Amino acid sequence: MKFDFDVIAKNLPYLLSGVKFTIALACLVIILGTFLGVIFGILKLSKNRLIRYPVSFIVELTRDTPIIMQMFFIFFGLPALGIRLNTFPSAALAMSFFAAGNTAEIVRGAIDSLPTGQFDAAKSLGMNYLQMMIYVIIPQALRRMLPPMMGLFTTLIKDTSLAAIIGAFELTRAGQEIIERTFRSLEIYLVVAAIYFIICYPLSYYTRKVEKGRVTGF
Amino acid sequence: MGLGKSPNPILFPMGYQLDPSIVIKHLPLFLKGVFLTVEISFFAIVIGLSIGILAAVARTSKFKILNLISAVYVEVFRNTPLLIQIFIIFFGLPGIGIKLSPYISGLTALVLYVGAYNTEVIRSGLEAVPRGQMEAAKSLGLTGVQAFLYIILPQTVRISLPALGNNWVSLVKNSSLVSVIGMVELTWVALDLNALTFRSFELFGAATIFYLILIFILINIQNFVERRFAYKT
Amino acid sequence: MRTKKFLVLLAVFSILFLISFGQGMAGTLQDVKARGKLLAGVKTDFPPFGFVDEKGVNLGFDVDVAKAIAKELFGKEDAVEFAAVTSGNRIAFLTTNKIDIILASMTITEERKKVIDYTIPYFMSGHLILVHKDSKIEKYQDLAGKKIATTQGSTGDIVIGELVPNAERTKFQHNSESLQALKDRRVEAFIQDDVLLLDLQKRNPELKIVGWPPFRPAPYGLGVRKGDKEWLDFVDAALTKIKKNGDYQKLWDKWFGENKKVLLELK
Numbered sequence A: 001m002k003f004d005f006d007v008i009a010k011n012l013p014y015l016l017s018g019v020k021f022t023i024a025l026a027c028l029v030i031i032l033g034t035f036l037g038v039i040f041g042i043l044k045l046s047k048n049r050l051i052r053y054p055v056s057f058i059v060e061l062t063r064d065t066p067i068i069m070q071m072f073f074i075f076f077g078l079p080a081l082g083i084r085l086n087t088f089p090s091a092a093l094a095m096s097f098f099a100a101g102n103t104a105e106i107v108r109g110a111i112d113s114l115p116t117g118q119f120d121a122a123k124s125l126g127m128n129y130l131q132m133m134i135y136v137i138i139p140q141a142l143r144r145m146l147p148p149m150m151g152l153f154t155t156l157i158k159d160t161s162l163a164a165i166i167g168a169f170e171l172t173r174a175g176q177e178i179i180e181r182t183f184r185s186l187e188i189y190l191v192v193a194a195i196y197f198i199i200c201y202p203l204s205y206y207t208r209k210v211e212k213g214r215v216t217g218f
Numbered sequence B: 001m002g003l004g005k006s007p008n009p010i011l012f013p014m015g016y017q018l019d020p021s022i023v024i025k026h027l028p029l030f031l032k033g034v035f036l037t038v039e040i041s042f043f044a045i046v047i048g049l050s051i052g053i054l055a056a057v058a059r060t061s062k063f064k065i066l067n068l069i070s071a072v073y074v075e076v077f078r079n080t081p082l083l084i085q086i087f088i089i090f091f092g093l094p095g096i097g098i099k100l101s102p103y104i105s106g107l108t109a110l111v112l113y114v115g116a117y118n119t120e121v122i123r124s125g126l127e128a129v130p131r132g133q134m135e136a137a138k139s140l141g142l143t144g145v146q147a148f149l150y151i152i153l154p155q156t157v158r159i160s161l162p163a164l165g166n167n168w169v170s171l172v173k174n175s176s177l178v179s180v181i182g183m184v185e186l187t188w189v190a191l192d193l194n195a196l197t198f199r200s201f202e203l204f205g206a207a208t209i210f211y212l213i214l215i216f217i218l219i220n221i222q223n224f225v226e227r228r229f230a231y232k233t
Numbered sequence C: 001m002r003t004k005k006f007l008v009l010l011a012v013f014s015i016l017f018l019i020s021f022g023q024g025m026a027g028t029l030q031d032v033k034a035r036g037k038l039l040a041g042v043k044t045d046f047p048p049f050g051f052v053d054e055k056g057v058n059l060g061f062d063v064d065v066a067k068a069i070a071k072e073l074f075g076k077e078d079a080v081e082f083a084a085v086t087s088g089n090r091i092a093f094l095t096t097n098k099i100d101i102i103l104a105s106m107t108i109t110e111e112r113k114k115v116i117d118y119t120i121p122y123f124m125s126g127h128l129i130l131v132h133k134d135s136k137i138e139k140y141q142d143l144a145g146k147k148i149a150t151t152q153g154s155t156g157d158i159v160i161g162e163l164v165p166n167a168e169r170t171k172f173q174h175n176s177e178s179l180q181a182l183k184d185r186r187v188e189a190f191i192q193d194d195v196l197l198l199d200l201q202k203r204n205p206e207l208k209i210v211g212w213p214p215f216r217p218a219p220y221g222l223g224v225r226k227g228d229k230e231w232l233d234f235v236d237a238a239l240t241k242i243k244k245n246g247d248y249q250k251l252w253d254k255w256f257g258e259n260k261k262v263l264l265e266l267k
Helices: A005-043 A049-063 A067-081 A087-112 A116-124 A129-166 A171-182 A185-211 B021-025 B027-059 B064-078 B082-096 B102-128 B132-139 B144-181 B186-197 B200-229 C002-017 C028-035 C061-074 C090-095 C155-163 C175-183 C194-203 C229-244 C247-259
Strands: C038-043 C050-052 C080-085 C116-118 C123-132 C147-151 C168-172 C189-193 C207-220 C223-225
Touching: A005 A049, A005 A087, A005 A129, A005 A171, A005 A185, A049 A087, A067 A087, A067 A129, A067 B144, A067 B186, A067 B200, A067 C090, A087 A129, A116 A129, A129 A171, A129 A185, A129 B082, A171 A185, A171 B082, A171 C050, A171 C175, A185 B064, A185 B082, B021 B027, B021 B200, B027 B064, B027 B102, B027 B144, B027 B186, B027 B200, B064 B102, B082 B102, B082 B144, B082 C175, B102 B144, B132 B144, B144 B186, B144 B200, B186 B200, C028 C038, C028 C229, C038 C050, C038 C061, C038 C090, C050 C061, C061 C080, C061 C229, C061 C247, C080 C090, C090 C116, C090 C223, C123 C155, C123 C175, C123 C194, C147 C155, C147 C175, C155 C168, C155 C189, C155 C207, C168 C175, C175 C189, C175 C194, C189 C194, C194 C207, C194 C247, C223 C229, C229 C247
Parallel strands: C038 C080, C147 C168, C147 C189
Antiparallel strands: C116 C223, C123 C189, C123 C207
């Protein structure tokens, strides 16, 4: 079988029209998920059980189930409770919760890794809880969170491909539509993979640089 | 409204009659799906570990060509979506004459994917083993290979266990994707029953609970193994 | 500590399981008119009912019927936006308000009637079998014990599951994937609606159609949300109108004319 370059050339514009949505979904999820996740992470530290338990519940639920199952549940299942979301919002919501859950864990890990001396020093300086968090703990935690968060971002960009399974239009779905017409699975999926690679590899590369400390955080 | 136990539950616009009996009725199929999820995850974890070790060794090897091949493998499989990898292996390869069954395709995709992540983890594990170990082993008369297999590798794996364990959990979650090539695992069962009965809330809710239970068990196994075998450098 | 969390998790989840409440339904007809365009769910993998050309433009019999309904609503054919659906998700798209109407070669079945309402029938279809030219299979009974492909959510899948339960079925999400499985000889047969297979066979001459005459015929209907009588009546009236004034026959001839002899008649 000959490798059909022609079909790639003809359909590349259509694929790129899907990339717009991939990037949009990824950005939305990253922003929303990180924001939610940091809040969850800090709430989880609360001494109050009424706060800690529900937050822990959500974090575990989103971290320990497949994203695709969360998407299915939100898209197909929630209408039973009267909550009806379209494909794109369903995917965005599912992925945001997944991102939030994982971010919360990263936050926890970062704060845990800080020497207890920091907490003691802050208290001995007379700071209350809020001041301690804002001026001492969070800035240091953020620095430690950066590498795993960047890894999470890369994962999220790749996971936008799952939205195609519930029918949202993005890069993967665009590829599937082209294949429905042309049946050139190998060529089209390879190009789709290449596009994801071009988007993700720079991020991975930069993540490694940050990890090695050659690029300092804030 | 509330629990409806009628054999033919009806969907109203004004209210949804829940019917958990749909899950009970199809429990054998669900369990078949769970079993297949466990089975393919297990094999993927084991084989993926071997791939990870091989690729990590290649990655730290003196031979530039091995180093390069391994680096390319890791980067390609970590920076492309697993879903696309599955599609390429199952739908794309027949185009060049390689036809793998859904099971083998799914397994291959999972193995290659987790293998790439394992490689990075094991590589840092390798680098964390004190250099003195190799020299000491050799001075005791062990060959390079023996030293590696009996002295270095066990320590590497033990150091890498926490991160490896996380990869296993991810793998079980990622196994849900092989449903797209028709493998009758847990997600596929939920999708299939949903297409027939439309009881989405019950079906996907049940599938989610099954995954939670599986992951819960896996995390406990991971904790147990870590407590027994892992240690920090 | 983790055990406790999980138990709480399972408990809360199970409680959620027992909650049920619903939501009132707004009239679709008003919504559509206010919006100024119809949202139609059509297939992209089911020629000649629904498919896309190179530029991504939707084409097909269902697409044209959607345009006719748009014309009834707004006086212009292109006041319609198309969403790509599959047999597996078209009902979900409808119930989540992503589309106002399903025009996706959907067979009328009792199971589906429980969750959506159907218009009057607009097409009659039976099922056939697509195989390779060198295949010995001639009727569906020959499929016993063989590897076959079906598409998730299609009547082809349901029907063959009832008729030949011991066939080895692999189910895919899209018709194109099932067809690919057949072409790659992963399976020996692909079971689907007659009109789809006729179109696929034309474009894949190494395959042939067997299993005549089309078995388990059932009519297609358009799908709307349950309980929305006003919208349903409107669509029914629109369908009746185009049947009476000859537009329906024109569309039928355009898309199915060449297969007139073998397709079933809508009575």
